[in-house]
Amino acid sequence: MRELRPGLFHWTTFHEGIGAPVSSYYVEPAGALIDGRVPDEGIEAAFDGRAAPQQAIVTTGLHMRHADRFAEAFGCAVRAPAEARDRLGDDASFEPYHGGDEVAPGVTAVHIGKLCPDEYALHIAHGPGAISFADALMRYAETLSFVPDNLIGDDAEGIKSGLNEAFRGLLERDFEDLLFAHGEPLVGGGPAALRAFIRD
DSSP states (O other), X not given: OEEEETTEEXXXXXXXXXXXXXXXXXXXXXXXXXXXXXXXXXXXHHHTTSOOOSEEEXXXXXXXXXXXHXXXXXXXXXXXXXXXXXXXXXXXOOXXXXXXXXXXXXXXXXXXXXXXXXXXXXXEOSTTOEXXXXXXXXXXXXXXXXXXXXXXXXXXXXXXXXXXXXXXXXXXXXXXXXXESSBOOBOSOHHHHHXXXXXX
16 A cells, blocks of 8 residues: 555555456545455555544445455445446445435545446545546556447447546546546646546
């Protein structure tokens, strides 16, 4: 785990299901895990000396990852989009959230819903602020991108247009950093990078 800013932590783990590394985050002032997978050093070692997580938040039902392990270790609530119920089934144990809900102190859910109904972003109002994306946007080799067209659906261009419109709405919020479930976070310069991506 590395500290991007005071109280904002990032780590990557290899996701066997997709055969690639993925990113997870912890916003310590909010007690909020985002799309969490257990760090390579283990739960106890990674969180030793830090405030215990209070919520394990997933930005889409596709990102349940290790939420149940964190819930077992810390007794924290698992928060997932209400729209994820269809994907996860009636037996899945989580507290549903909707667009506009404060899912943790200073962390607000923003419904994106373009790639799939349960696609969200999170606005994090700690420090200079951050936006955490599910699958709507990635960042590899310092470049922002959509997921490949074959993963978007039949109307890839229409969906990407809808995503760009959702991103314009995000630009009305206060933030400096961009956090990605897939790819490396961008610390500072987030609004400018997002605007440039939309223009391109």
